[in-house]
Structure formats: C-alpha cells, structure tokens
Amino acid sequence: MQRIAIYGFGRIGRQLLRIGLQQQLFVPAAVADIRDEPTLAALFAVDTNYGRWPEPVAGRPGELEVGGRLIPYYNASAAVPDWGALGVDLVVDCTGRATTRAGAQVHLDRGAGRVLVSAPSKTLADCDAVLLKGINLEDFDPARHRIVSMGSCTTNALAAPIKVIKEAFGIQYGLFSTVHSYTNSQSLTDQPMKDRRDSWAAAENIIPSSSGAARALQFIWPDLHVTGKAYRVPTRTGSIAELTLVTERDCSVQDVNAALRQAAQAGPLHGVLDVLEDEWASSRIVADPHSALLDLPLTAKQGQLLSVAAWYDNEWGFSNRLAEVAAHLAGGA
CATH class of the missing domain: 3.30.360.10 (Dihydrodipicolinate Reductase; domain 2)
Incomplete structure (x- = not known):
C-alpha cells in the first residue's frame, strides 16, 4: 500500500478517515488542514450526522490520535506540505478547490505521485480521468492518470x-x-x-x-x-x-x-x-x-x-x- 495523505479535513475529509479506518482500507500518512488540531479532533470524534467515533480521539500540536493511531498533522494555511519529503504517494484533495489542473498540480509540484480530487473537475483538460468504482475504475492507468477526479x-x-x-x-x-x-x-x-x-x-x-x-x-x-x-x-x-x-x-x-x-x-x-x-x-x-x-x-x-x-x-x-x-x-x- 502506497502512502496516502488527506488534504482538507472538512465534511468529506473526516468521513473519508472514518471509512478508511473502519474498513481497514488505510491509515493516512498525513492529514493537512488550516484549523487547529484540538478542534479538528473534536469534530472527528463527534459528528452531527454520524454520531460518536467509538475510540478515544485527541488533537495535539502536529498530530491527531485516533484509537492509539498517531497521524501526523500539518497546518496548510501557509503552504501545501512537502509531500515528497513526507513520502506521500497519493493525496486525496477534499477541499473542493482542486477542480482546475493548476489547483491539483500543486500537490504534484510538492512531490506527490498522484492526486485524487473529491469534486468534479471544471473541464476534462483539468484532470487526466474521471474514475468511479463500478463504472470505469478498471481503466486506471498509473502511467497516464496522475490527476484523477471522483466527480461529485x-x-x-x-x-x-x-x-x-x-x-x-x-x-x-x-x-x-x-x-x-x-x-x-x-x-x-x-x-x-x-x-x-x-x-x-x-x-x-x-x-x-x-x-x-x-x-x-x-x-x-x-x-x-x-x-x-x-x-x-x-x-x-x-x-x-x-x-x-x-x-x-x-x-x-x-x-x-x-x-x-x-x-x-x-x-x-x-x-x-x-x-x-x-x-x-x-x-x-x-x-x-x-x-x-x-x-x-x-x-x-x-x-x-x-x-x-x-x-x-x-x-x-x-x-x-x-x-x-x-x-x-x-x-x-
């Protein structure tokens, strides 16, 4: 499994982490957002729509802890983290703002190998593919598809x-x-x-x-x-x-x-x-x-x-x- 980072810890980013952990799909190598760790940890721990997370959750400077798992946290208010230095292969951009190629390209420029955008790209030129499970995910080509959109x-x-x-x-x-x-x-x-x-x-x-x-x-x-x-x-x-x-x-x-x-x-x-x-x-x-x-x-x-x-x-x-x-x-x- 390559190393995955979650960029944007809002409604979708927090549910993505819940599902990734629940289904044992991945533990992210990093989470990045612009808010403070204790507030983000609290929002993850208790969700209005989906209830309480069943394990202890804490946020401290530079990390989120979920059920004993320590997940490095990076404040991205000044700059996108250096994904290359962190060894991150895939960034899942959950900000809703990477809908242009320039917006997604920032992650590649910072060393990520690939970007998965949790929103519809503005045009087909703004991504390399739109890939959906059950529809066309088998068309994924690692050599050609570096910016992938999940649509909405x-x-x-x-x-x-x-x-x-x-x-x-x-x-x-x-x-x-x-x-x-x-x-x-x-x-x-x-x-x-x-x-x-x-x-x-x-x-x-x-x-x-x-x-x-x-x-x-x-x-x-x-x-x-x-x-x-x-x-x-x-x-x-x-x-x-x-x-x-x-x-x-x-x-x-x-x-x-x-x-x-x-x-x-x-x-x-x-x-x-x-x-x-x-x-x-x-x-x-x-x-x-x-x-x-x-x-x-x-x-x-x-x-x-x-x-x-x-x-x-x-x-x-x-x-x-x-x-x-x-x-x-x-x-x-």
Whole structure:
C-alpha cells in the first residue's frame, strides 16, 4: 500500500478517515488542514450526522490520535506540505478547490505521485480521468492518470443507474433533477453570496442550484446526452435524484426494475448500487454506504419517457467510494 495523505479535513475529509479506518482500507500518512488540531479532533470524534467515533480521539500540536493511531498533522494555511519529503504517494484533495489542473498540480509540484480530487473537475483538460468504482475504475492507468477526479456525490448516484439502463436499453437523451441536502457552500442566514440564490438561509428555503454531475458524466460517456440541475433543501444529509430518459429500445417498468435488481445483486455495481422495494423517506438512507439506492416503487413509464429515482447519502455514500478508489489507486485493491 502506497502512502496516502488527506488534504482538507472538512465534511468529506473526516468521513473519508472514518471509512478508511473502519474498513481497514488505510491509515493516512498525513492529514493537512488550516484549523487547529484540538478542534479538528473534536469534530472527528463527534459528528452531527454520524454520531460518536467509538475510540478515544485527541488533537495535539502536529498530530491527531485516533484509537492509539498517531497521524501526523500539518497546518496548510501557509503552504501545501512537502509531500515528497513526507513520502506521500497519493493525496486525496477534499477541499473542493482542486477542480482546475493548476489547483491539483500543486500537490504534484510538492512531490506527490498522484492526486485524487473529491469534486468534479471544471473541464476534462483539468484532470487526466474521471474514475468511479463500478463504472470505469478498471481503466486506471498509473502511467497516464496522475490527476484523477471522483466527480461529485450526484455524479456517482446517477452513474450507477445510467450504466445499467444504457447497457440494457440504450439512452437517447435525458434530464435529471436532484433534491440535495444543504452544504457549507450556502449561508445559514440571509446575506449576499457569490451565487445569488445561495444568499437566502439554507435551513429555511428550497434553493435551486447548478450541478456539475452532467459534465462529469460526459467525461465517462462522451456520447451521453443527459443534463440537469439541483435543488438544495433543509435536510442535514440524504438526497434523491430523479432521472428521466428516452431509451433507444422499448422497455417496461418491470424490465427496468429487473435490470436494477440484477445489477445490485452481482457484477461491478454490487455494493455500489442497491434497490429499495418498499416505500421510504430520506432518513432510511442516511449512513448507507451505497452510491445509489434505486427506489423501485418510484420507477415510472409514460410513452417514451422512463423515470427512475435514486436515493443517496451525499456525504457517506460518496465518502465510501472515495475511500475505496483511494485504496485502489494506492495499490490496496
């Protein structure tokens, strides 16, 4: 296993560490952020969405301690750590800001061998590949892929059913709408923000938002004609994406649900995609590790239009895939 560092210890970075330790995928060689160690340790120890970590956690100058594991900590407020000197092979950038090649390249310039970006790159030129577990991770080429994007939580949630439907029935074109929990890019109270719609209180409004998922999906399937948008809603985590498609071959609700069930049970999407046979609300899928849980009672067909609905925990499901892909790129899978 090559040495992995976590750069950015926010919502995704902390869940990445939880999953890496829980699943025994890796213990990071380093964690870097711009905040103080005791505060970051406390946020890791007690998480509003996912509860208390079952082991003692402490933060001291230059280190985080989790259940007796000592993880070196570096304050990156002045500069990105010297990854080469630290022997770090893979940096998982969880800041959400490495979406351009220049932003990710900084880690390579500081000696890292490879960067995994936990966000959609702005253009295909800004990364070497978009690689998702169950979709195209087998295409990883260590010689060519030094900057790898994982897309977004919505990218992963949509890619799973798109793969199933595309392979079984073909896709002419489609639209998606995702109803997504609020995030740190929004404001708690009304105040001017860069994106005007984000200027209204996140916990009190339904807020339309753009989605980078369509762009990331086209990095994987250049011939895919699917686009969409997001609506941020006042839930702490747990989202749902509705995907409406015109397929190339005729299919029924029963055909589609059967294909989704089969994909959930075996094959590359096993553990990535799951199905729900009963009627649930968003609390059902909080802390579920799948990228997409297809709500089969919501599958519908009207004329040529097919509609499927995929639940996903936008933090936990995505962080599970991020941890697994990181371990794979680092030679641990």
